[in-house]
Amino acid sequence: MATNAKRALLLMNLGSPDSTEVKDVRKYLNEFLMDGRVIDIPYIVRALLVRGIIVPFRAPKSAEAYRSIWTDEGSPLIVLTKQLKEALQHDIEEPIGIAMRYGTPSPKEAYDALLKEHPGLEEVVLLPLYPHYAMSSYETAVEYAKEQHKQYGYSFKLSVIKPFYDDDTYINALAESIKPYTEQAYDHILFSYHGVPQRHIRKSDITGCHCLKVENCCEVASPAHKECYRHQLVVTTKLVAEKLGIPKEKYSLSFQSRLGSGWLQPFTDKRLEAMPGEGVKKLLVACPAFISDCLETIEEIGEEGKETFLHAGGESFTLIPCLNVHPAWTATIKQWMEEIRSGKEEMILA
Missing domain, CATH: 3.40.50.1400 (Rossmann fold)
Known part of the structure; x- marks a missing residue:
């Protein structure tokens, strides 16, 4: 893969706690539930509800639930997103990054990692791993990625793949x-x-x-x-x-x-x-x-x-397992990138 790539693909998923320790689950739940697009009530009320009631009650239970699914490699969602990146990198020419809406890596961390390897980037194509538009999933992920892109003054263009529920x-x-x-x-x-x-x-x-x-x-x-x-x-x-x-x-x-x-x-x-x-x-x-x-x-x-x-x-x-790294799913993303490469952006991008 050339280091002078002009376009990159960024896969963005929900995120996960760093570990199954209650403190890490508590941190993750606080970030997730304090998102105004998830619990859309006034900030003060949301803070009292989330930090005072929901998270103290849910964090220990959620930590136990995470322990029941955790793998040797870590959180299934993070592991599967990394596996998707690896599978795609064999099929498409663009470099690929990973970002999470909550937890790590953040969009900024993903942007910086891509630029470190490919300083000449002119465009990052963001693929939110949500097929359907919802303010608490697709919208919040896209707006967060846009906010960090603008806040840190990146020179590359940020393009976003639209909800693909009927593609x-x-x-x-x-x-x-x-x-x-x-x-x-x-x-x-x-x-x-x-x-x-x-x-x-x-x-x-x-x-x-x-x-x-x-x-x-x-x-x-x-x-x-x-x-x-x-x-x-x-x-x-x-x-x-x-x-x-x-x-x-x-x-x-x-x-x-x-x-x-x-x-x-x-x-x-x-x-x-x-x-x-x-x-x-x-x-x-x-x-x-x-x-x-x-x-x-x-x-x-x-x-x-x-x-x-x-x-x-x-x-x-x-x-039935989710799409995860199913060959038909990786072939779908490959086709989308081919269409973007060939100038058919209006079919794919929001």
């Missing part, structure tokens, strides 16, 4: 990763997405009068869909199901990881508890809101969710 190559890759599991006997496949408060959906509505206000709002065409998390995941689910030939009665979607009231429904844990009584005994679960397997997939769904489903009378529970 053909992404849908093909996601379907390809799920396909082997649907070729076995199963009763139902549940697409479990990270939950968000309903107010986030309303806040992201650029029209101010569509999301959660119009009947079947996700199905009715609107400019609001450009930044509507709920609409975008409905589209992803439908496109993947169609690609795999899954009948409508054999799949559904739900929302996990809620914190408080007023969040999008149905809730994944409630659905897992109810499904066996509805005749679903053999269940597949996919988590397309996540590119890399992490605490929310491995522990929350793969361990807690499985226990809930089996305890309620289910017979078999299979958690």
Whole structure:
């Protein structure tokens, strides 16, 4: 790889605590939950809630949960992001960096590392590893990367890959990763997405009068869909199901990881508890809101969710891995970079 590269690719993921020690988990949770795009209430109230109630209560429990999934190499999310970088570096000519929204490395650290190796950089292409637009995931990651780019006066251009929830190559890759599991006997496949408060959906509505206000709002065409998390995941689910030939009665979607009231429904844990009584005994679960397997997939769904489903009378529970480093996913990113290289940026960049 040449050191005079003019363009680089930056993979940006959520982040992880530095270790499973309570102090490191506490630090991570404080940074995460104090983000005004995650808990969008006035700063003073947020600080009292997060630092005074949520983090002291959750940090020990979260540390225990992280310990249950931690590997010899570290946090699964960090390890898988590094593996994605390594796999891609064999396929694309641009140098690749890694940044996290919370924890390390920060965008600044990633920018500096890229510039140290490639001082002539003219453009960094940011790929937020979030398929769908949400203020608490894609938006906060992009705005943080932009803020650090501006704050430290970097001369290179920062370009951002737009949410790819309906991109053909992404849908093909996601379907390809799920396909082997649907070729076995199963009763139902549940697409479990990270939950968000309903107010986030309303806040992201650029029209101010569509999301959660119009009947079947996700199905009715609107400019609001450009930044509507709920609409975008409905589209992803439908496109993947169609690609795999899954009948409508054999799949559904739900929302996990809620914190408080007023969040999008149905809730994944409630659905897992109810499904066996509805005749679903053999269940597949996919988590397309996540590119890399992490605490929310491995522990929350793969361990807690499985226990809930089996305890309620289910017979078999299979958690389908996220895209991680699936060859179809790395091929997708390779194709995007080829399109950017060939001047088709408008198809890929926000």
